[in-house]
Amino acid sequence: MATSEPRATGGDQDPNSANLRPPSTRFLQKNNSLEEKGRLAGQKNLLSCDNSDRDARFRRTETDFSNLFARDLLPAKNGEEPTIQFLLEVVDILTNYVKKTFDRSTKVLDFHHPHQLLEGMEGFNLELSDQPESLEQILVDCRDTLKYGVRTGHPRFFNQLSSGLDIIGLAGEWLTSTANTNMFTYEIAPVFVLMEQLTLKKMREMIGWPSGEGDGLFSPGGAISNMYSVMIARYKYFPEVKTKGMSAAPRLVLFTSEHSHYSIKKAGAALGFGTENVILLSTDERGRVIPADLEAKIIDAKQKGYVPLFVNATAGSTVYGAFDPINEIADICEKYNLWLHVDGAWGGGLLMSRKHRHKLSGIERANSVTWNPHKMMGVPLQCSAILVREKGILAGCNSMCAGYLFQPDKQYDVTYDTGDKAIQCGRHVDIFKFWLMWKAKGTIGFEQHIDKCLDLSQYLYNKIKNREGYEMVFDGVPQHTNVCFWYIPPSLRGMPHGDERREKLHRVAPKIKAMMMESGTTMVGYQPQGNKVNFFRMVVSNPAATQSDIDFLIDEIERLGHDL
């Protein structure tokens, strides 16, 4: 272990003595004329913001990091060379990881129990200490962190709705962290703020709102996006709740499918509605909301004196991948004057596909939409949008007009300072990777990816629907890439249906999953749902996955589950 004593010499700062300034004081300008731009260009040698200096290409050298410490890196005196060499060494580790991620002869994971990792694996020590470690040790820690992690981009990682490792998105994230700024004002994130605006507008156009008008934000995940939708619905109908609290409103109720994401309930709890006022709607056997049940429950709530406020329609449910019938739900929302939110965290991506977007038909009638590009569209985590049809309502709901951030007397158009619309103050730049991927792939690139994933899941469905040892959780071609099924080991195949079989079957998926993780060959999710015992939920969102990986998964389930 390369834990050396820190050296006595501190990393003293070496401010450049050159305090260069443009030759003249240029006063407040609303417009840089062309002439002005020319003048600015002429100053570049003096004071430059130009990054396109192409001769300064890096050269990688063999560096001994065992005697180098964080304090020897920039901004330390002479810190430039060790900084670049250190970053290149990290990049070497990362690019090797990237290569192996796509290599099917590597494991998806190298599983260890928490206590094993906590005890320290071959010198990988998670404990923090008072004294610094050498950069050599830091590089070892980086390698070990990846080694004991899970390759979510591996072609055989099917465990989550988010999977895959998009190279353009990755480059975008590296740039984002290098820029290290914050979305609250145009002042410090001019390019990112504009990218967010343009991208949200494109997304609203795809939803079908006239001219892409409306509002929106990128938020830290679908649960927060869904929470926004409930907040703004409440603000729309009962704006006084913002100042007076929930006691200013009658007893409000929210409606969502029993198959919907738990974040609607979480929002109900957090925002002061109470989970009992989140009314769960019955679904058909495919997991789609039954509109008549919604209407009956609205009437029932009204009869009890409650006030229906909000309906969530799920476009792509987490487990079944079901799309609620948005148009029929929208009819009911219009009839009863309710806010219609569409949770398209998982299914929103299908709007990009001419072949599949009909599954979200009616979404243009929604008041708000959640859409997570980090799921079906392969954008790195986190990237979730809350989109709102009515302009200004996000700001109305959330703004507090903090003087220290949102000064009205700035020199630029402060309507671009969007931070006060958010419940966050600082907000991570989630837009750039997505914008860059869209540039690099075009809308058609996303469409091809989505169509391919849906084709693959249909391939899986066709392969197992009549295969011996498989039972589908619901009949018919899946609407999304979710394929839900039980694997029935030979020992259970002849057994009569009943409690004993149920109990045994309930234990099959967890056992197979545990063995998969131990052997590290593949990962797929399982869960119970309602009265259905544990079943596998296969999802495809990974662009690296192919038919051979689907075949591998089935072979692997059978190999591991055969003797259970």
Next chain:
Amino acid sequence: MATSEPRATGGDQDPNSANLRPPSTRFLQKNNSLEEKGRLAGQKNLLSCDNSDRDARFRRTETDFSNLFARDLLPAKNGEEPTIQFLLEVVDILTNYVKKTFDRSTKVLDFHHPHQLLEGMEGFNLELSDQPESLEQILVDCRDTLKYGVRTGHPRFFNQLSSGLDIIGLAGEWLTSTANTNMFTYEIAPVFVLMEQLTLKKMREMIGWPSGEGDGLFSPGGAISNMYSVMIARYKYFPEVKTKGMSAAPRLVLFTSEHSHYSIKKAGAALGFGTENVILLSTDERGRVIPADLEAKIIDAKQKGYVPLFVNATAGSTVYGAFDPINEIADICEKYNLWLHVDGAWGGGLLMSRKHRHKLSGIERANSVTWNPHKMMGVPLQCSAILVREKGILAGCNSMCAGYLFQPDKQYDVTYDTGDKAIQCGRHVDIFKFWLMWKAKGTIGFEQHIDKCLDLSQYLYNKIKNREGYEMVFDGVPQHTNVCFWYIPPSLRGMPHGDERREKLHRVAPKIKAMMMESGTTMVGYQPQGNKVNFFRMVVSNPAATQSDIDFLIDEIERLGHDL
């Protein structure tokens, strides 16, 4: 512009035909014995998770990206070489940016108005289209994005509480985005989940809770962390609100300083308390809460029949950098049985300094603490912790037990699946960069950084407190690195105090700031506060800043403001 027609050949997938598996099926194991480890090691050549393959070092070649597209990168057939070359090209852009960030002869920003950037700057087109762009264009877009952005790591960027570009933190973020996983379960983020646990424990030890016991989470920023504190306070005293909503509780009131961060009010609005029930406390002229005012307002609220629930004490206010007297506030909270939260988003870092931690004295009496390592400790955005003294209450407050994520029948100890404690579902990995920085610097490294920043701000204070043309907003040495002052241009120096002077002075800081941004030399924040007209708020958290940069700022203010 290199917008080529996309080529007709798609990036066909090339699944490796090698479907290698370990020779035997290993059944569910709770422990890998040493023998087992040996056996696993023996399998490495077959199926490996090893990243330390040192011979595969990258070689950079000249690549023509004008005919390459995203679809030519991994997972495409023969995609490895273009992938590595593309990533190295991006890294070249990023390392050049890093070098220039620390170079004082470069600008902090190259300011343009929104309409200018939207119209397209020299071929930098923000619009998205249906067709893909070449990788060459993508690289140009990356350069332009940085070119028109703001260098928040520049030694003369003082605009935000978060500033600086820490190289270790940056490496940590690059790794995090390459690992691209999610904090909700141990299953897919084993190493990161453990790092979070260990780091939160260290932070709780620093707060002074016995043995570092308690609970916590990293959340997407201080505003959300503060929102958590209000939610769990409500859950502690009125757990039935989770199921029944705010109508199950009496009229609850929250207390926070008139100088506190606006997120407490935002939380009050969002969570259903209403902003009118967020009672603002008076402060002394240094911006610190007056404890007697708190007690008087508690008594007043009780007399009106309201129920005091929660007090927020700010440790490091946003504008003045004031530390509320925690011990005196804690006495009152104990007396009236209220939840005490300490918002140390900005000041929490001082706990790392033996010299300055006394400013948070009493914090160990808090029920919850917000602490943002992304502010004073220089960790890249976002990195904010909510820390809670009582174990289990976060889960109690937020859990919904989603079956598809938090299966109880996994093979490992599922108490490590922490996702259900959060209001988020997916949660970005914010821990790794912070953990890596702590490893690389040690606690003493953070301490040195913090002490240095406070020394620098004292240097600024000493420099201007009696300087001609300056007025301090409050008297005395600042508690944190915030130095608040007016610059009085010569034209106002002889003017009698009164409305005219106030109006003119109010316009000085915005004008100077606008000129700073136009010339790109430095950035510092300003705002009004209460009845005080616009003043500069200087803060130091950037490790690259030195005394010469402070000198530069003052020179620059005088240069730009002299003739106003």
